[in-house]
Amino acid sequence: METDKFEKAFSDFLDQDEYDEAQTALFSMVRSSFKAGWEAAGGETPRPDAGIRLLTARDKAKSR
Secondary structure, eight states, X not given: OHHHHHHHHHHHHHTSXXXXXXXXXXXXXXXXXXXXXXXXXXXXXXXXXXXXXXXXXXXXXXXX
């Protein structure tokens, strides 16, 4: 079936290094855009070394 060929080709594409590079670039663009909007709305500029940190449920509970 054509659908099976498509899914196989798409899966192969996702497994390539080029996809990882594209995904990283897209993430950077989205984060930069969000940061610009955040700052334009008066949000505090994140520290350059802050990076990205995943929050656990415990972290979220502490911030309340």
